[in-house]
Amino acid sequence: ASMSHELRTPLNAIIGYSELLEEDALDLEYAEFIPDLNRIKTAGKLVLNLINSVLDLSKIEAGRMDLFLEKFDISLLIDELATTIYPMLQKNGNELEVVIDRSNIGFMFADLAKVRQSLLNLLSNASKFTRNGRVTLTAKRETITEQEWVLLSVADTGIGMTAAQAARVFQPYQQAEASTSRNFGGTGLGMAITKEFCEMMGGRIELETAVGQGATFTIWLPATVAKPAEVK
Template sequence: LLLREAPSPLRDEGEELGLAGAQARDPPLHPPPRRPRPGAEKATAEAEEASRTKSRFLANVSHELRTPLNAIIGYSEMLSEEASDEGRQALKRDLEKIRSAALHQLELVNSVLDLARIEAGRLDLDVETFPVRPLVEETVAIVRPLLEKNRNALSVRFSPEEAFEMTSDAMKVRQCLFNLLSNACKFTCDGRVEVDVALVEEEGRPWASFRVRDTGIGITPEKAARLFEPFAQADAATAQRFGGSGLGLSITRELCLLMGGRVTVKSVPDEGSAFEIRLPAALPLPKTAS
């Protein structure tokens, strides 16, 4: 109940004119319902339709772009083997350039499509329980040719030494680790790449930590802050020298966030960089139909 001043009569030279003061009244128990803004429902429907259109476009463009690139890669590999058998080394080198360019283009297409799916909210987690050591060893095997190309030494350490498991999206964990490893191998020559995998506790929960350190070119803290932005590289000269789409670290960050984790970096110019992926080691498993 709102208590106001009691009403009192108003007089003008002895003549009563009315009552002064407000009356006591109860406030409304609930605020009046908010009226929807004009056109809000239409805008929501249009946004949902735009999202569906974008998803259909991504599915179509994925097929249209990847199919010819895979054909170029396949035929260039086949012709390169024939050229090698016939001793035509000049032709083999040219075919390797074609294959390398097509692989780079395919990597760019895949990265752009991955980023678009993430931004559209169309990327889901496929949660399962898996051993961590085989996943790391398989990922290291994939990047080993790049390690050898730049004459880098590699060491991998696990803590604890015995195998431990994660409950997460194995494919996305592998992709994140691959992005960090390939990045370290690419920007390090005649150096060292170290991988440390550990099961740690944070706020009473188990977390998996993947650390990748290198003795490569390194970058300043100012430039490191931009590394996780799409298409970001340290500078134009670095991009021209080492290549790459500049999307790997951005995708890694988004995938880590999707899995409830994070990725961080510390770097010193001319000394190297240290990246860490830290992910919850036990995401909830999807409910099975009864």
């Protein structure tokens, strides 16, 4: 917690001041400064996200990550995610397709923040590895042997992965390969954290992919996640 505070506080200050300077530059018509200020802000947010991911992973590994379970509307979450991811999709010329039966999807009882973060990680990953293509976000319910599940999947038409890359994708710091990291960015932490979050909630994550044929990540979560003391 102490390290978290020490790292986050100055970074938030850098991000905040860069935003203020950007506003001042707009007001004073110093347009030539805006791109550089925007780069400072973007770089600061990337470092902050990396710190948050490292801290999340260290908490999970130490068994200090808690679940905060609540009832929430799945449709509202999907709409929020579609709005949040739109700028990243647009950057690479991608379209978003949302597939959801709003009359049937209803509510689930889970850790909203962790479900949201897991889907954002998947959407961010799909946006990053797809150029001028389509990302499809699907939400549906399924009942299997009297257990009700919520299936949340993110499919893309991007570069896809080899079997060897797919086998490593959920390991921390194991992004497909160095050249991929250079070309597309990222640390490989998001997928590892998503897998851990799913398993904490009694679920799992599956991957279907092939080189040049995109990738589909599917999260399976119980519609009602058991409280931690009840997890066997």
